[in-house]
Amino acid sequence: MDIFHNMQLGFGVVFTASNLSYCFLGCLVGTLVGVLPGIGPMAALSLLLPVTFKIPPVSSIIMLTGIFYGAMYGGSTTSILVNIPGEAASVVTCLDGHRMARQGRAGAALGIAAFGSFIAGTLSNIGLNLVSPTLCSAALKFGPPEYFAVMTLGFVATIFMVGGAISKGLLMLALGLFVSTVGTDYVNGLERFTFGSMNLMNGFDSVALIMGMFALSEILMNMEEISVRTILTKKVKGLLPNLKDWQDSAFPILRGSVLGFALGVLPGGGPVTSSFLSYSFERRLSRHPEKFGTGAIEGVAGPEAANNAAVAGSMIPLLSLGFPSNPVTALLLGALMIHGVQPGPLLMVKNPEIFWGVIAAMYLGNIMLLLLNLPLIWVWIQFLRIPYWILFPLIFLLCAIGSYTSNSRVFDVWVMIGFGVLGFLFRKLKYELGPFILAMILGPMFEQALRQSLIISKQNPMIFLTRPISASLLAAALVLAVSFVLSRRKKAAALSLEGKSG
């Protein structure tokens, strides 16, 4: 009964002219971001963060969340029609989606991607609705040691889930932690790594830093790959999948929804991981695995459902624990904090309009996205024709404005440029940026939890192991780390054996 009452409150918040407009705008921009290759949801969120400074917190979070799940919808369009993923979570959609388009079934592929996304989005929203309040009540029992353990688990999971070399992931995490300590120490007022600069007294501005790391480095990467795209536009017909398509896709959509939702909740998981796992899962379950990669509709339905379900899943730890499970939700956490809202178990009590408003907006956003993505597919196809050199001045200007406006300082523009160059260097050398951003945003909370725990325990580190929740979370982190290291070693050994025999 409580849930219905709360959802009534949520829909009451969303059903105002301004919030409906922000929800629609978020979905629109998200779809655009998903459709356009070369700009992902992270870059778009960081670019648009300054736009939200002047609007109420609930509206800005509704809009930013809309961009996040809108990008998941839009990404499939580019994957299917151009064979270039609009964003990372749509990489696997290229494999079968584009094959379907080449066989003249682009409409069915686009249709099943949109319907699958809608179904998964709605199911996972229901999950979010049911799980979040329960987790919030449980999280009220959390003290600093438990928060420290949750964050440790999140860090470990992120390093291993994002892929790439473990040492590089750890390095990025440590760098993020270090960057988060720059500025005045909140406990004793001591300046850390400021080198006497007034500009660094409050640390690096997170907006400028994120913009540099994600948006500017992405533009720099795109400068290498400005290319002409071949778009399969003539074959887009029959957007409503037929009965056979539905029969083939129904279970992959349901399985993708469950898998995506579960992976979204887990620290380190998110849309990208879930879409890849869903694809391999479907191929393993299929009676005709050989069809995958040749235009199997299950290869589109499962991953597209999974990446959308993961969005709602990843909102659970963010809204209930104040803990982001992936880099995009870390950015949303940053946005909430910029607006003076502290996510966590008390969010539901202190700011119910934000908590329930965002959830209600996600239901509505899903409907808006279905309407935006199917009947308006021709509009998005036209956007695909826009050359990158037209978009890039806008991105350039948004970067300059965004980094300047949070503190009205030119210093932050330099910070953005510096971190942009660093981000470009890291991307080129295959360093994942996810662990950096997660550590940078969670760093102050991590440090606070560690210091408070050690003060409470009179400097006894055993506090983390004597409390059942923190001990089990730390044990989970250890098991995860060991199992990942072992599986990597196994893979490496198998590869070297193959190399020797080959």
Place this chain on the structure above:
Amino acid sequence: MNICEQILNIAWILLGIGICTKSIQMNLWVPAGPGSGLVPFMAGLIIGWLGLFQFISLWSKRSERGPERRFVESPIARKRIIFLLLGFCGMALLLPILGFLFAAILVTSFLLIVIEPKKILKRIAIAVISCFAVYTLFVTLLRVELPRGFLGF
């Protein structure tokens, strides 16, 4: 690329040493509990140690390496990247002097011309339209304070 990797690894080692040294000066532990230097020290230790680990492991594999590749292969891409960075630096320098609108028009036009030097007038028109659109959105609609130049905008 391997040279870049090794340079970065050396930078990691030096950064790690620097962070650890400075953190020790800030106190790792005080009578009340952890000091200001504890968390940065931990981060510095990981950075330095992993930098060293990566340096040694890449060094030990030097015989298995393929031919050395450039950091950015295409000369056109290299030129674009350098110009883009120059554009950003120019923007940061001109912003307080010329104000947002003028600095933006100047730098965006420059970038569009040097990055894709075709149909120059069309590119300048796009730069001017983009700048006015962004200026209108932020200053007029969102009432964001952007730096004003000598002409007042």
